[in-house]
Amino acid sequence: MTETDATTGGAPGAAEEEDARAPELTEGVEETPSTAGNEASEKPRETLFEAPPLAEQERMVEAILFASAEPVTVRELEARMPHGSDPAEALVRLRGHYEDRGVRVVRVGDAWAIRTAPDLGFLMQKETVETRKLSRAAIETLAIIAYHQPVTRAEIEEIRGVSVSRGTVDQLLEMEWIRFGRRKMTPGRPVTFVVTQDFLDEFALESARDLPGLKELRSAGLLDNRPPPGTIPLPGDSAGDEDEDEAPGQSELFED
DSSP states (O other): OOHHHHHHHHHHHHHHHHHHHHHHHHHHHHHHHHHHHHHHHHHHHHHHTOOOOHHHHHHHHHHHHHHOSSOEEHHHHHHHSOTTOOHHHHHHHHHHHTTTSSEEEEEETTEEEEEEOGGGGGGGOOOOOOOOOOOHHHHHHHHHHHHHOSEEHHHHHHHHSSOOOHHHHHHHHHTTSEEEEEEOSSTTOOEEEEEOHHHHHHTTOSSGGGSOOHHHHHHTTSSOOSOOTTOOOOTTOHHHHHHHTSOTTGGGOOOO
């Protein structure tokens, strides 16, 4: 056998070996795009639920607490923030940043809120004048005290015809329109009530003697000019009416 025959005879075997390796190389080449495609499809899934940086989480917590009218719990923060966020850690960082500021991140029970620093609370105070309307009972009681001072509670009730509630007297005392006077020299030594300087100043009076009399009250329409029920005015009693214009004891009004 010549070398040419040997070479020719070995060629088919080499060709078969090369043909067997070709599919293996082809299979390896075909798998590469598939693997790359899988990796590409998996990357978006990982970034989709990736938590934002801690600094960004801190900003989110700050925005939520600032805009919320009520304290917010960690669970509520976690529900509002992106998946994977750690609001508890963001709260710790945010609280440290606000430690020396005008507002602070404070814990209220199980929730968190932004509140004014305690040492600056006085800046938030606002004084307002509250206008309160006196009740009819308070007006009547005040008028009786003003015209009959010094007068006891029993005397006020006798004039009004009804009992005087403690709240009515307390309201007038709180407004500083009446005050306690001297005790009356009667059994039990009851305390009396008189009007104060604030009352006179409110109504531009120099003293209780400057209070309007019956004639002035009637002319102002505050009293009825008709006689009380059951009384019959007698002819020629006009002079008597003038004498009655001055209430008994008006000239004896005094303050302690």
